[in-house]
Amino acid sequence: MRWEAKHDRDAFKEVWLLFENDQGRFPLYPGESVWIEYAYTVSEDKWGHWFQRAVRLPTEHLEVELAFPADLDPVVWGTETSMTAEASPLRTAPSRREENGATVFTWSTSEPILHARYRLEWRFRAPARTERESKGVQVDEVRPSEQMRNLGVVQQGAPILSEPARPFDLPAERDAAERVVESLFASMERIGGVHTFAKGMGIAAPQVGIGRAAAVVQPPEQGAGAIVLLNPRVTEAAAETDEQYEGCLSFFDVRGLVPRPLRITVETTALDGSTVTTVYERGLARLVQHEIDHLEGNVYTARMRPGVDPISVDQYRQTGRAWAYES
Numbered sequence: 001m002r003w004e005a006k007h008d009r010d011a012f013k014e015v016w017l018l019f020e021n022d023q024g025r026f027p028l029y030p031g032e033s034v035w036i037e038y039a040y041t042v043s044e045d046k047w048g049h050w051f052q053r054a055v056r057l058p059t060e061h062l063e064v065e066l067a068f069p070a071d072l073d074p075v076v077w078g079t080e081t082s083m084t085a086e087a088s089p090l091r092t093a094p095s096r097r098e099e100n101g102a103t104v105f106t107w108s109t110s111e112p113i114l115h116a117r118y119r120l121e122w123r124f125r126a127p128a129r130t131e132r133e134s135k136g137v138q139v140d141e142v143r144p145s146e147q148m149r150n151l152g153v154v155q156q157g158a159p160i161l162s163e164p165a166r167p168f169d170l171p172a173e174r175d176a177a178e179r180v181v182e183s184l185f186a187s188m189e190r191i192g193g194v195h196t197f198a199k200g201m202g203i204a205a206p207q208v209g210i211g212r213a214a215a216v217v218q219p220p221e222q223g224a225g226a227i228v229l230l231n232p233r234v235t236e237a238a239a240e241t242d243e244q245y246e247g248c249l250s251f252f253d254v255r256g257l258v259p260r261p262l263r264i265t266v267e268t269t270a271l272d273g274s275t276v277t278t279v280y281e282r283g284l285a286r287l288v289q290h291e292i293d294h295l296e297g298n299v300y301t302a303r304m305r306p307g308v309d310p311i312s313v314d315q316y317r318q319t320g321r322a323w324a325y326e327s
Helices: 144-150 173-193 282-295
Strands: 003-008 011-019 050-054 061-069 072-084 085-089 094-101 102-109 117-124 201-203 214-218 227-228 232-235 243-246 252-260 265-269 277-282
Touching: 061 144, 061 173, 072 102, 072 173, 072 282, 085 173, 102 117, 117 144, 173 201, 173 214, 173 227, 201 282, 214 282, 227 265, 227 282, 232 282, 252 282, 265 282, 277 282
Parallel strands: none
Antiparallel strands: 003 011, 050 117, 061 102, 072 085, 072 117, 094 102, 201 214, 214 227, 232 265, 243 252, 265 277
16 A cells, blocks of 8 residues: 655654555445554664554554663653543553563553554663763763653653642542552652662652652551552641651752651542541651642642752762651
8 A cells, every 4th residue: 555654753753545556546435444554663863752652543453562772771661541531551561571682662452442642651771871981981970860860750840740630530530540550659660779768768640740649658667568649638737847858759869858747647538439547657757748749739849948958969968767766
């Protein structure tokens, strides 16, 4: 079949199928069907930060394969959306295999709905050697914030970090909530592979580009289960406070002294739609409040005392130490 490229840019490609060949035209009449199979390759010089495919024709099977040099240590994830639904993590994660010095990711779906849109994204955890490095010239290490960006964490300045996240209507949106939480756990696993969090860690959906009211907190204690926060809100806070340094994955080059209540009461929504009330204290209360702030469109600098500025991570001397509280 002959075809014509109407748009051929790095970020947008549109091909028109002409339904003709050397034997002439062959129209597709009402009630008839046709099998269309095609593939295209994006070369090394066209690598970008995203890949997106919209489904506008009935498609029985859609499969995408991404191959990167293994020494870049790539990670791949994705989202799906449609005309009636906001973006959510892919229902099935891309599979991964090593092949001839390349890391190959494959993702597929069967019978996607019309007008569905699938977006795959990737980051390289081990940046490729630059021309200066190949000549033996020493270069600066990757900054913490850039490292987080490479792991898929939205960085300070992005509008989504200053917007309140949209709550889930549970249990009606149970599937969507579960997919968002799954994406958050996948992000925590990627991040935990390159940085140690002795004080525990957390991540909110807006930090991975999803504007929904979900966050996950991992307590610092060995073997402690993760805390899932859906539609969380602080209903009560103790008058007693303390001030300790916090870091944020969305601007990880600095640490800031933040005053927080030592005890809070939090209401969340369970997947079945019921309300759950939990009391958190000390370090865990701090971690939970930090993530709730993200879901309300705030970052910790908004809670710092006037005249107190964050310090660079080079000046920070508490990496690898647990929260400190008086007995």
